[in-house]
Amino acid sequence: MQHFIKKVMVAIIFLGAIGTTQVVEAAIVDTNSTYTYESMKKDLQELDEAYGDLIELYTIGQSAYGRDLILVRLGNGDADTFYNGSHHAREWLTTILNMKMIEEYGNAAYTNSRMSGYNVKDLLEETTLWFIPMVNPDGVTLQQKGLNAFPKEIHSSLISMNNGSSNFDRWKANAQGIDLNRQYPSGWAEVKATSPSWKNYKGKYPFQAPEAKVMRDITYLLEPDLSLAYHTSGRILYWNFNVEQVDLARDRSIAETYAYLSGYRMVPTYSGAGYTDWINEVFNRPSLTPELALFAGEKHVNPVTFPETWRRNKGAGLAMAEESIALSSGESVGEQPVVWGDKALEAAIRPPGKGDDLYKKALRVKEDFELTQEQTVELYSWYQQCETCSIKDRELEEVFDSLNHFEEIPEKKSVNTDKSWTITLNTKIDPDSVNRDNVYIQGEYGSTVSVDSVEVAGEKITISPLPGSYERGQTYTMYIKDLASIYGKKMEKPVEMTFTIQ
Ligand SMILES: [Zn+2]
Numbered sequence: 001m002q003h004f005i006k007k008v009m010v011a012i013i014f015l016g017a018i019g020t021t022q023v024v025e026a027a028i029v030d031t032n033s034t035y036t037y038e039s040m041k042k043d044l045q046e047l048d049e050a051y052g053d054l055i056e057l058y059t060i061g062q063s064a065y066g067r068d069l070i071l072v073r074l075g076n077g078d079a080d081t082f083y084n085g086s087h088h089a090r091e092w093l094t095t096i097l098n099m100k101m102i103e104e105y106g107n108a109a110y111t112n113s114r115m116s117g118y119n120v121k122d123l124l125e126e127t128t129l130w131f132i133p134m135v136n137p138d139g140v141t142l143q144q145k146g147l148n149a150f151p152k153e154i155h156s157s158l159i160s161m162n163n164g165s166s167n168f169d170r171w172k173a174n175a176q177g178i179d180l181n182r183q184y185p186s187g188w189a190e191v192k193a194t195s196p197s198w199k200n201y202k203g204k205y206p207f208q209a210p211e212a213k214v215m216r217d218i219t220y221l222l223e224p225d226l227s228l229a230y231h232t233s234g235r236i237l238y239w240n241f242n243v244e245q246v247d248l249a250r251d252r253s254i255a256e257t258y259a260y261l262s263g264y265r266m267v268p269t270y271s272g273a274g275y276t277d278w279i280n281e282v283f284n285r286p287s288l289t290p291e292l293a294l295f296a297g298e299k300h301v302n303p304v305t306f307p308e309t310w311r312r313n314k315g316a317g318l319a320m321a322e323e324s325i326a327l328s329s330g331e332s333v334g335e336q337p338v339v340w341g342d343k344a345l346e347a348a349i350r351p352p353g354k355g356d357d358l359y360k361k362a363l364r365v366k367e368d369f370e371l372t373q374e375q376t377v378e379l380y381s382w383y384q385q386c387e388t389c390s391i392k393d394r395e396l397e398e399v400f401d402s403l404n405h406f407e408e409i410p411e412k413k414s415v416n417t418d419k420s421w422t423i424t425l426n427t428k429i430d431p432d433s434v435n436r437d438n439v440y441i442q443g444e445y446g447s448t449v450s451v452d453s454v455e456v457a458g459e460k461i462t463i464s465p466l467p468g469s470y471e472r473g474q475t476y477t478m479y480i481k482d483l484a485s486i487y488g489k490k491m492e493k494p495v496e497m498t499f500t501i502q
Pocket of ligand 1: 088091181231232233
């Protein structure tokens, strides 16, 4: 729901030689300093404004201590590639990588320049890249800023989970002491039970931590064709947790591509409960865990090394986007929805009740209304932020207004010669958008029937012919197209209705 007016701010400089243009390297994301939650939020706002409809942001939930979990969409394709970073607090170099990808890939598409041999603009028309650059904003903040960034009441428990130390350099968990990459159900039962700690505590049950729950939800909503969970330790690549035999060659080939481009070594996954493990085992889809850097000891990787990480992952990230297109090409793409004056819409708008999983509710609405991925994410984001909102909420009405579509109404037989039609749409119609060119009735051979009046009242539109305009036994078709709702949304599909005069 970030319908901001987008500003174009991409600067292009012209260099000496005639006919050559050089694009200035995109420069919103600073890759060479301690990259905080606040840096990320500020940079995302700037990227959203700089790159128009190419980039969109969604607040999809909150961490245990109220920091936003932000999902970024880059591109508009049917395939879905999902990148995420900072499951582990001290591994925030991965957030820098996610942010750099968003900016550089976005910039390459926007300026239509090639990157690592890829036409990024074309790529982003075929696949949508989704990013959650910081899965664990509380943990990252604790690791970078220490106790002062958290309420006093929990200082002693944070220190105790950190073995008595108030130096949080080594912290990996969220601020509840749950290791977010031990929260996924695949292999979870086998992980040795511990207690809340700076690392490795798997929680009381999978998806206990709010951050992990959001990861679960967004994965069900996006069903990514390919996903990448970035970590930082060892320049290696995990890829094959309980992958079924039938998928093994496919997944190995994708991992080999990433390994070849990045120079990371493929290693078998020995323990479970991580994000990639869950995708591999439950979704039967390829997912990789690239460990970006050499082990830096029990602390973060120095961002001064980032250029090397970027060199290794820039092309590999695009190669995965391309793989996702091939992976999704076998799937059918649903037709646009058919919704017509439907009470089901109101039911869909109602926020979920207590105990109703938000993603399940969003998926049901997605199915009922054949929502796009983006509409579903927007709806989920609204549920997350507005559980007590009512149907009258203006913002939600706008969301749903964008979901309204129009259908071909079943043919009507035996209609009276003076028949007026009243059609009820599922959104309020802007009367100014109605004219004789977009609401009209035609005879079988294209002759236009004289219309006496077209009246609009809220969601209803009434079309009355001039008396004597219809002939008995003839068939006519009424057309309604290009109307706008009072919120300014355009009808996406015209309405046609055929009827025969008795
Ligand atoms: Zn990690």
